[in-house]
Amino acid sequence: MGSKFIVIYGGSGALGSTVVEKFKSSHKVISVDLRENGSAHHNILLTLGLGLNEQGEFVENQLRSILEGQKLEAIICVAGGWAGGDASDPKFLSNSALMIEQSLWTSLISVRMGSLFLKESGLLVLTGAKPALAPTPGMVPYGVAKAGVHFLTQSITSGLPKDVKTVCIMPVTLDTPMNRKFMTHDDTWTPLEHVADILDGWNSNTMDLKSNSLCAIVTTKGETKCTFV
Amino acid sequence: MGSKFIVIYGGSGALGSTVVEKFKSSHKVISVDLRENGSAHHNILLTLGLGLNEQGEFVENQLRSILEGQKLEAIICVAGGWAGGDASDPKFLSNSALMIEQSLWTSLISVRMGSLFLKESGLLVLTGAKPALAPTPGMVPYGVAKAGVHFLTQSITSGLPKDVKTVCIMPVTLDTPMNRKFMTHDDTWTPLEHVADILDGWNSNTMDLKSNSLCAIVTTKGETKCTFV
Numbered sequence: 001m002g003s004k005f006i007v008i009y010g011g012s013g014a015l016g017s018t019v020v021e022k023f024k025s026s027h028k029v030i031s032v033d034l035r036e037n038g039s040a041h042h043n044i045l046l047t048l049g050l051g052l053n054e055q056g057e058f059v060e061n062q063l064r065s066i067l068e069g070q071k072l073e074a075i076i077c078v079a080g081g082w083a084g085g086d087a088s089d090p091k092f093l094s095n096s097a098l099m100i101e102q103s104l105w106t107s108l109i110s111v112r113m114g115s116l117f118l119k120e121s122g123l124l125v126l127t128g129a130k131p132a133l134a135p136t137p138g139m140v141p142y143g144v145a146k147a148g149v150h151f152l153t154q155s156i157t158s159g160l161p162k163d164v165k166t167v168c169i170m171p172v173t174l175d176t177p178m179n180r181k182f183m184t185h186d187d188t189w190t191p192l193e194h195v196a197d198i199l200d201g202w203n204s205n206t207m208d209l210k211s212n213s214l215c216a217i218v219t220t221k222g223e224t225k226c227t228f229v
Numbered sequence: 230m231g232s233k234f235i236v237i238y239g240g241s242g243a244l245g246s247t248v249v250e251k252f253k254s255s256h257k258v259i260s261v262d263l264r265e266n267g268s269a270h271h272n273i274l275l276t277l278g279l280g281l282n283e284q285g286e287f288v289e290n291q292l293r294s295i296l297e298g299q300k301l302e303a304i305i306c307v308a309g310g311w312a313g314g315d316a317s318d319p320k321f322l323s324n325s326a327l328m329i330e331q332s333l334w335t336s337l338i339s340v341r342m343g344s345l346f347l348k349e350s351g352l353l354v355l356t357g358a359k360p361a362l363a364p365t366p367g368m369v370p371y372g373v374a375k376a377g378v379h380f381l382t383q384s385i386t387s388g389l390p391k392d393v394k395t396v397c398i399m400p401v402t403l404d405t406p407m408n409r410k411f412m413t414h415d416d417t418w419t420p421l422e423h424v425a426d427i428l429d430g431w432n433s434n435t436m437d438l439k440s441n442s443l444c445a446i447v448t449t450k451g452e453t454k455c456t457f458v
Binding site: 051052053056057085086087088089092093094096097100104108109111112114115132135136137138140143144145147148151152154155156157158159160212 | 280281282285286314315316317318321322323325326329333337338340341343344361364365366367369372373374376377380381383384385386387388389441
């Protein structure tokens with residue numbers, strides 16, 4: 001176990017758990033999620049019902065006490081979910097609230113924690129969605145939240161420690177148990193380990209990264225490439 | 230006073246009040262805001278502290294009891310505010326929460342109310358911001374919320390009554406008392422009456438409108454044009 005700290009926001013989700021596994025032998029992993037991830041070295045357990053600002057203050061205080069003045073090497077926010085539908089859906093507003101909380105709030109909190117705790121030249125990763133590069137009539141709540149994350153990534157060119165690299169990954173369909181339950185699997189689905197490998201490459205500076213950019217994660221015949229758009 | 234109902238969301242703000250004045254002689258105006266607008270025929274008074282879904286349910290119930298089965302001719306959402314800063318600002322998260330509530334929540338609620346209560350061929354107007362067509366490093370909370378409104382406008386191509394026209398106005402600087410207090414006035418500021426005239430033109434079908442589009446409201450030497458982008 002190294003002494004370098006890394007935050008995985010959404011560390012108990014399908015992708016988050018895979019990323020925690022990837023980094024746990026080389027880093028002190030701090031998972032932030034509603035549920036504990038037993039593989040992480042530290043868990044910051046969120047509670048439902050807090051506002052954006054209150055949730056941010058909670059995470060800030062918890063991080064401050066874990067880090068004791070040390071800095072973070074990276075913050076990787078892979079929190080999120082999916083909810084579709086259009087304005088005729090009775091759940092339109094509750095789904096929108098959920099998507100905003102799961103994707104946009106977590107990203108905003110990650111950005112603020114980056115300003116407070118990332119080291120210089122550290123890494124900040126947010127998670128968007130390739131389909132939200134264009135209007136998303138069939139899944140408005142999801143698209144609006146993800147489009148907000150894209151815009152946020154492109155706008156945070158100041159306010160972070162010197163030379164911090166920021167990037168938004170944009171998967172298409174991840175190979176998660178939940179997606180396998182509801183959709184038919186094909187060879188364009190992205191294995192979670194491929195995403196973790198890309199994150200590891202950026203964090204270790206073995207792979208190039210264009211800061212404040214959006215990076216599409218596209219899998220073809222089981223092979224995954226990331227392309228900056 | 231006509232018998233045609235119109236909702237002005239944010240009807241007690243600077244722009245909202247001007248729009249209420251514009252329509253009150255020809256329509257039954259329903260103002261939705263935190264404060265009452267004495268010129269409106271009906272006021273739906275919001276309370277702080279509700280979530281997005283709860284606020285939507287409240288507005289829905291109030292509208293249902295005012296309309297008694299009748300339909301709305303138009304919903305014009307001009308609610309909003311401004312908060313700047315980047316991630317280094319201690320108010321980054323509270324400002325983000327405020328911008329999301331003031332611009333994105335109000336727009337989402339307006340869209341949902343549109344699905345429930347607009348007549349066929351009715352008008353739905355949301356309010357974005359021209360500067361948020363590109364990244365907004367100096368005013369991240371504002372930009373993220375407005376970019377979300379832009380994306381929402383472009384995505385709601387289904388779920389609304391037949392032939393409803395939807396548009397997002399994108400002003401640059403409105404000539405409001407608040408802006409005059411904090412900035413130096415020049416002849417690129419847009420008089421509120423000019424915006425109200427445009428909205429009236431669209432509502433009365435005397436001005437063309439491209440649905441699901443963003444419309445920049447730009448004033449040059451005191452003359453205002455709207456351009457679809």
